[in-house]
Amino acid sequence: MTVVLALRCANGLVLASDSQITDPGRGLTYPAQKLHTLGAHAAWGGSGSRAVLYDVEQVFSREPDSILEAKDIGHALQARILPILKHHYANFIAEVPGQETGGTPATYVLAAGYVGDAPFIIDIDPNGLIGHHEETGFQAVGSGAAMAQQAHALVTHFHMSQRDVDYGVVAALRVLDALDASSPSVGGPMDICRITPEGAHHLSEDEVADVRGHVRRWVQLEQKALDGLFD
Template identity: 70%
Template sequence: MTVVIALRCVDGVVMGSDSQITDPGRGLTYPDQKLHPLGKRAAWGGSGSRAVLYDLEQLFGAEPESILEADDVGRALQARAVPVLNHHYENFIEKVPAQESSGATPATYLLAAGYTRDQPFIVDIDPHGLIGHHEDTGFQAIGSGAPMAQQAYTLMENFNMSDREVNYGLLGVLRVLDALAVASPSVGGPMDLCRITPDGAHHLSPDEVAEVRDQVSRWKDREQRALDGLFD
């Protein structure tokens, strides 16, 4: 299971992902990077075929600024992603001799977020190549863990994360990721976080993620104290 999340805050965007890769064909799980830089003021992540995502990482890494400077970031991503998707779909061997299932599929989702022309964007591309814009809703998740992420985020709706600064957004995204890690054994750390403002994107180090998790613990403790005194 994979989950990649993007959250719009009042002064920026936060992206987060788990790092556990599941290979059902070989019965393996291993950590891998799912969040990648997209120029200086954006980031992207993907879910699905590792072969497709590898090809896209090379493409996006070679010309990130031309993507961000395009009139429509979604269409710029689409123009690069669809030929790669088509190539893998056309060359996908669905049935392998002497093997019931390869356990693989070229179907891939992409999620990118950041700033272009000082305006925030949250864009996804589905396996059909269709573009989704989520700047207005302020939250999007992709991957097999996306439905659970949406539910977890809905439970925090009363905290109005989209009206808070990115420091609060980091807490919300990490809390969702950690909740999914508890609920599903196929979501696992280390968790990756990226904070993006008009000044630039910053991918948090493991120590910085640990500091965010400490703040999440303080948040939970205060919630517990508020609940304990609710009927006093």
Template identity: 80%
Template sequence: MTVVLALRCANGIVLASDSQITDPGRGLTYPAQKLHPLGDSAAWGGSGSRAVLYDVEQLFTEEAEAIVEAKDIGHAIQARVRPILKHHYENFIPSVPGQEKAGTPATFILAAGYAGDRPFIIDLDPNALLGHHEETGFQAIGSGAAMAQQAHALLTHFRMPERDVDYGLVAALRVLDALDASSSSIGGPMDLCRITPEDGAQHLTPKQVEGVRKDVARWVKLEQSALDDLFA
């Protein structure tokens, strides 16, 4: 199971993901990097076929500048990823003798960042259909997306779109950690990317992620104290 999510805040965007890959054909799980740079001011993540995502990563690395500087970033992504999807679908063998569980090339892409000072949150589904989520301020992809959407809904009263992006880092990690605790197929280490127009896309180090996790613990403790005093 995979989850990649994007969260828009008052002055930036957070892109976050788990790092656990599940191979149902071989009954294996292993960690893998799911967040990748898209030039200096954006990043992207994907779920689904590793072969498809590898091809997308190579292409995005080579053409990041052209994508982010395009008049319509969504169409620029769509035009580049659609041929990759089509190629893999055409060469996919759905049934292999002796293999009961086959993987599928179904792949989702989620990209977020800034074109100048203009924010974007764009996803591309396995049919190469685009979705824009700048206004709603949240999107999640992967098999854990529904749980991420539900977790985000439970945090809406904290008004993350009105808060600094560092609050968004804490909220995103709290969502990922909650999914990790409730699903054996989502696991760490967790990846976080902080994106602002001024600083560009900053991929947090494991040590920095642990610092954010300490802030999550402080947040939970403050909530518990508030609840303890509710009927005092």
């Protein structure tokens, strides 16, 4: 199971993902990098076919500036992803002798970042359709997306869209850790990118560990408030 999520805050964006890959055809799970840079002010992540995502990564790494400088970033992303999807779909072998579990995973791409002071959260689905999520302020892709949406719904009353981006980083990690605890196919290490108009910063393992300390404090404060609810 994969989950990649994007969250909008008052002054920035957060893009986050788990790092566990599940290969049902071979019965394997292994870690893999799911978030990638997209120039200096954006990042992207994907779920689904690793072959497709590898090709997307090669194209995006060569052309980040032309994507971000395009009049319509959604169309720029779509124009680069569609030929890759069509190529893989056209050359996909549906049935392999001796392989009971076949099929190619549906591939989604989720990108977030800034062009000047304007934020964007855009996804491209397996049909090549474009989704814009700047106004709703949250989107998740991958087989764990529905669970991420539910987990996010449980923290909407904290109004992350009105808070500093550092709160969003903590909220994103809390959602991922909740999925890790509830689903054996979601696993760390967790990858987080903090994005502001000044640039995109991918957190190191030590920085993620510091954020997890804030998550624990958040949970402790909630428990303390609940303990005194009927005082």
